[in-house]
Amino acid sequence: MKSKIPTHPLNKSFSKFEGQERNIIIADFDDRSKIFDRQYPHRHTYYEIFLLQDSTGVHHIDFEVYPFSGPVIFLTAPEQVHQLIREKGGHGFAIQFEDDFFDNDNGTDSKLYSYFLFDHFKNHPVIPLTVAEWDKLKTLVDMSLQEYKNNVSGTSSLISAYVKIILMEILRIRKQHFQEQEIQTDxxxxxxxxxxxxxxxxxxxxxxxxxxxxxxxxxxxxxxxxxxxxxxxxxxxxxxxxxxxxxxxxxxxxxxxxxxxxxxxxxxxxxxxxxxxxxxxxxxxxxxxxxxxxxx
CATH class of the missing domain: 1.10.10.60 (Homeodomain-like)
Known part of the structure; x- marks a missing residue:
């Protein structure tokens, strides 16, 4: 075990747009091996949405063990200690963003996603997906990824909008899977x-x-x-x-x-x-x- 659990910041060196560093990173991968980087317990300074299409293994998140198989979503928040161990790899996506995403004029309900999707209270950090749910999310992520690779006026706002829609869709899926009450702003x-x-x-x-x-x-x-x-x-x-x-x-x-x-x-x-x-x-x-x- 490491003498101290490493904390990794968001790597903003991938690219820039509109003269500013991105505070959102979107990436896709097709890794059929078992090995990812960071094969040890670690934490982030940022939020991460991780989608895997066809993979099996266990995800250790804050000292709880979450087995998974098939299409799945992982949700991790800043400071959560986690380690992903895969028995086999697969195709997937990663979306990473910092806390200021929830404050950058993304709507009055943005904090709902921070505190209800990424929380420590009624946490469901691993959400299984049906094929139809995966297909819908993949379409949304593909669109956001295409925009992410652009470097034109309005890219920043469009990427934020796509990520918010993805969060809304994940929240809808989570409520259906775990029979949760509708979130209101009352x-x-x-x-x-x-x-x-x-x-x-x-x-x-x-x-x-x-x-x-x-x-x-x-x-x-x-x-x-x-x-x-x-x-x-x-x-x-x-x-x-x-x-x-x-x-x-x-x-x-x-x-x-x-x-x-x-x-x-x-x-x-x-x-x-x-x-x-x-x-x-x-x-x-x-x-x-x-x-x-x-x-x-």
């Missing part, structure tokens, strides 16, 4: 969106439901009810899961000891953090770190 969904944003920003300093309810100007009971309705778990459980996920990531870095990680996550008492981790995972922090070394 006040309840806005509260949920704000709770997710606040938690990602403040999980090291705020561990209680009350902390977030006060900022949302709703009661803890209302927040719990809202989270239960849409995520099928309590707000307290969501907070704990976010802390445990980050604890696992920090343990995987293999640089900080358990006491230091506890302090990093806002636990003043190391013993309490150790109990918290074991209650949440069933094993101690030391045992978790050893389990990662065995999978190296």
């Amino acid at each position: 006040i309840q969904h806005q509260h949920l969106l704000d709770f997710k944003r606040l938690l990602n920003e403040q999980y090291t300093t705020h561990h209680e439901v009350q902390d977030y309810a006060e900022q949302l100007r709703i009661t803890p009971r209302k927040l719990n009810s809202l989270v239960k309705e849409f995520l099928d778990k309590s707000a307290s459980q969501v907070i704990k899961e976010r802390l445990l996920l980050e604890a696992k990531r920090l343990l995987a870095i293999n640089k900080l000891n358990t006491k230091e990680i506890g302090y990093e996550l806002g636990f003043e008492d190391p013993a309490y953090f150790s109990r918290f981790f074991k209650q949440g995972t069933g094993i101690t922090a030391a045992e978790f770190k050893k389990s990662l070394e065995k999978t190296d």
